[in-house]
Every structure is written in structure tokens, then in C-alpha cells.
Amino acid sequence: MTNNKYKILLVEDETNIRSMMTTMLGAADYQVIPAETCALAKTLFASYRPDLVLLDLGLPDMDGMRFLEAVRQESLTPIIVLSARSDERDKVLALDAGANDYVTKPFGSAELLARIRTTLRNYRHSADSGKLPSGRFQVGELVIDYDARQVFIQGEEIKLTQTEYNIVALLSEHCGKMMTYSAIIKGVWGYPNGGSIKNLQVNMANIRKKFGAKPGETWYITNELGVGYRMNGDNGE
């Protein structure tokens, strides 16, 4: 059923990477629409209305960030940035401009496919609900009761402050997505004050302690230094 496949617009100027990814995504049953320039990507985006965009930032005719901004002016179509840039600032800029996630080159196919699945799932979820979260959230042994504003691990309630709860709830609503410091600060405190990053980190350290996570151990929340935090999905995605 060809017309049931997810359509992915792949914006990548390097021929080898583009054809390798086209093959890999095709094998994973996605319909791939390849584009090697921003200009072509804009045309194809308008005519195909893809379900997801994979976007290289270093493109010959324009910076991929311009395409990202152009798409965000008219739609919430999920965008995963393919970044060769190791600079955290670029990742933060892309996420704050509305990218849903990013992967850093070189990446493995398993990693990329996992990110695509998570991003599509989160997008469907947010499109379905579109309201304040209610009910329960569960990932692994972690359960959040949004109505009672309570958090449990292995059935034990974790006593959080209001701010700590708000941080955990916000990350869970965007489970699987890397959220920048400023996006979290804006969501929790209501203003993007750079000086609050320290405050956020202190709160996060307390949450980590209350969750019983040992230093260096993988837990429910991943920190990427200089970028932000991500609540991990079911498969540690």
C-alpha cells in the first residue's frame, strides 16, 4: 500500500549520503523525496506535503536554517536536522527555531530510524491531544499522574517541589525530544532568562537525586551539555 507510507523529504546535498540514506529509508518502508538544494526542497515540500523532513544544514544555495524557518512559518511538520556541526550553539539555534530533533553526522542507521520513529510518534501524539496533559504518563518504571501532579518510580511516590514537578512534567510531554535550556526555562518559569540555566541545573540535580540515579548512570533524563535535556522514550531513544 504505497499511499500509506510516511513521506520523508530528505534535504542533503552530498550525493553519496543522499543515495545511501534513500536506500536505507526505503528499506525501512518510507517513501523518500530527495532534494539537494534549499530551493528544490521548498518546491517539493509545497507539492508533496511530507510527514517529516530530514534537513542537512550545510547546503549549496542557502543555509538549511532558512528552510527550517520558512517551513515553521506555515506548518508544524516534524523536522530532524542532520548536523555535521559539533558546535552546541548550532543545535540550540536549530531546536529553538523549531527543529524537533537533530542527529550529528556521522550517525548509524539504527539511531536515525529510532529518532524518526520517536519524532513521528510524538507529533501524532501532540496532534491528537493538543491540550493540557491529563491522565497518566508511563515510561519504564516511571509513572506521572498529571491530574494529581504526582510522580512514582516503581510504585513509590517521589516527593518533588512544584518547580521540580513542572520540569519533569514538561519533559515528559515532549518525551524523546531534546529540549533546549531556554525552551524548558520558558515552559517552567514563563520567561527565557539566561541567568536561570543555573537554577534549572540545580533543580535537575535535585530531581536526579530524588529519582535515585547514581552519578554517570543512565536514567530517565539525558543531559547534553550546552544544549538541554531529553526525557528518554521506551527504548532509551
Ligand code: CA
Ligand atoms: Ca551538506
